[in-house]
Amino acid sequence: MSSIPGDLQYTKEHEWVAGIDDGLTLTVGVTAYAAEALGDVVYVQVPEVGSTVAAGDAVGEVESTKSVSDIFAPVGGEITEINESVVDDPSLVNSDPYGEGWLFRIRMEGEPEDLLSAEEYGVLTSGES
Amino acid sequence: MSRPTPLRGVHEALGATLTDFAGWLMPLRYGSESAEHNAVRQAAGLFDLSHMGEIFVTGPQAGEALDYALVGHLSALEPGRARYTMIVDPDGGVLDDLIVYRLTADEFMVVANASNYPRVAAELTGRAKDFDAAVDDRSEQYALVAVQGPNSRAILGGLTDADLDGLKYYAGLPATVAGIQVLIARTGYTGEDGFELFAAAGDAEPLWAALTEAGGPHGLVPAGLSARDTLRLEAGMPLYGNELTAELTPFDAGLGRVVRFDKPGDFVGRAALEPLRDVPPARRLVGLIATGRRVPRHGYPVVVADDGAVVGEVTSGAPSQTLGRPIAMAYVDSDRSEGLAVSIRGTHEAVEVVDLPFYRRKK
Known part of the structure; x- marks a missing residue:
């Protein structure tokens, strides 16, 4: 079973977000569940710093040996930072999805909608295999 | 089941x-x-x-x-x-x-x-x-x-x-x-x-x-x-x-x-x-090596980089551990071997056409 940290929030697209409490900037990554489903991640495309995105936009992609998945913006806003380390070494998504494998930070315009708690995300992923 | x-x-x-x-x-x-x-x-x-x-x-x-x-x-x-x-x-x-x-x-x-x-x-x-x-x-x-x-x-x-x-x-x-x-x-x-x-x-x-x-x-x-x-x-x-x-x-x-x-x-x-x-045959099975890091996959169109004309289709593709780059097999019009790209979800990614196989073991 993959871990689901209790201090993060989640999207139905298998991303995690952190920093919701400061009301300014969200850090976004993919969950361990998603990383395990993908297999070895070989390529990560993240949005450009300074770009403005709308909630739900496909802003990047995570590519593994067998498949590719879009990364969606969980909220509208401006991309303030990207994780250069994960671009250089995409395997960080597998080895440390909630830490070193984070993808980008976004300055929020408005509030993200439909976020899931760790418990709710656990229910979502227990129904999939 | x-x-x-x-x-x-x-x-x-x-x-x-x-x-x-x-x-x-x-x-x-x-x-x-x-x-x-x-x-x-x-x-x-x-x-x-x-x-x-x-x-x-x-x-x-x-x-x-x-x-x-x-x-x-x-x-x-x-x-x-x-x-x-x-x-x-x-x-x-x-x-x-x-x-x-x-x-x-x-x-x-x-x-x-x-x-x-x-x-x-x-x-x-x-x-x-x-x-x-x-x-x-x-x-x-x-x-x-x-x-x-x-x-x-x-x-x-x-x-x-x-x-x-x-x-x-x-x-x-x-x-x-x-x-x-x-x-x-x-x-x-x-x-x-x-x-x-x-x-x-x-x-x-x-x-x-x-x-x-x-x-x-x-x-x-x-x-x-x-x-x-x-x-x-x-x-x-x-x-x-x-x-x-x-x-x-x-x-x-x-x-x-x-x-x-x-x-x-x-x-x-x-x-x-x-x-x-x-x-x-009108098309032949060739190898493609991507110049970038995005992976050409089954069903993606092979196109002419200059004008986007479709000249083939990828049959299999994956990141290659041995080559360190994405590779693919594709059927491509027999008279095309230069200036090609694969349309990867809307973006053209340049590829090089090579003869198969990509890898041959040393005897």
């Missing part, structure tokens, strides 16, 4: 990610598929291939029946040897690619792909009806385990008295491995030296266990279908459903050499294929 192989319990105990493949519940990977791929290139990997079909054709006219049913000249095969061949429909479309082993003068084993073997067994039965030969689908009774990689000879050598050095590529012999009756074949789908072991389904677990134990000191790891797919792609080997389909003839796939017009008698597909033998 996917059908389990006789090794399902082993895969679950190893923590494999299981996936449906052609109606079978198969190990996709046990841990990192990249590590499994590299282990096969550098040491050895152990594969469960029990989803493959084993169809026996026996009788005094078994060879003649296969000459009629398939595109190859199987009656000319020496006992103990094997051939890569195909079964086509009367229009020449490929129904499956096969390996046929001649076990004795009047017994052949036809190994067919998991997705196709019920159809292959039915076609063989129909095509053999005017011959003194019986067709028997024994796929359910057989497990198939493959040991592939440069250390496979040393691993298997510790478990059998069989003359492995005398066993040539595309040959097979009955033998005892770890006390278990098997047919050892020197065949594979990885581009490495290796062996495929056909055993009774009930012997699969002890055979797997013996190979795992003997292989440990030689770096053998269990390897799943994900690694198998990237290994065969690097080796330029076609996969039915990707590079081979019923809409393509063996000539379309660049494999016209398997069609043996020089054999005696008629065969299913001869009339359709004969006019094609000297006609250059």
Whole structure:
């Protein structure tokens, strides 16, 4: 079973977000569940710093040996930072999805909608295999 | 519901990610598929291939029946040897690619792909009806385990008295491995030296266990279908459903050499294929190496970089561990080899056209 940290929030697209409490900037990554489903991640495309995105936009992609998945913006806003380390070494998504494998930070315009708690995300992923 | 192989319990105990493949519940990977791929290139990997079909054709006219049913000249095969061949429909479309082993003068084993073997067994039965030969689908009774990689000879050598050095590529012999009756074949789908072991389904677990134990000191790891797919792609080997389909003839796939017009008698597909033998196909199967890091995948269009004109289609693609770049096989218009790109979800990514295979092992 993959871990689901209790201090993060989640999207139905298998991303995690952190920093919701400061009301300014969200850090976004993919969950361990998603990383395990993908297999070895070989390529990560993240949005450009300074770009403005709308909630739900496909802003990047995570590519593994067998498949590719879009990364969606969980909220509208401006991309303030990207994780250069994960671009250089995409395997960080597998080895440390909630830490070193984070993808980008976004300055929020408005509030993200439909976020899931760790418990709710656990229910979502227990129904999939 | 996917059908389990006789090794399902082993895969679950190893923590494999299981996936449906052609109606079978198969190990996709046990841990990192990249590590499994590299282990096969550098040491050895152990594969469960029990989803493959084993169809026996026996009788005094078994060879003649296969000459009629398939595109190859199987009656000319020496006992103990094997051939890569195909079964086509009367229009020449490929129904499956096969390996046929001649076990004795009047017994052949036809190994067919998991997705196709019920159809292959039915076609063989129909095509053999005017011959003194019986067709028997024994796929359910057989497990198939493959040991592939440069250390496979040393691993298997510790478990059998069989003359492995005398066993040539595309040959097979009955033998005892770890006390278990098997047919050892020197065949594979990885581009490495290796062996495929056909055993009774009930012997699969002890055979797997013996190979795992003997292989440990030689770096053998269990390897799943994900690694198998990237290994065969690097080796330029076609996969039915990707590079081979019923809409393509063996000539379309660049494999016209398997069609043996020089054999005696008629065969299913001869009339359709004969006019094609000297006609250059409109598209040819080529290798693509991406210049970027995004991966061309099955079904993506191959385009002219300058104007976006579609000139081909990717049949298989994956990141290549060996080359360090994404690779693909694609059917591309025969007159195109420069200035091409693959349209990857709307963006054109430049590719270089190369001859297959991408990888050839050092002898």
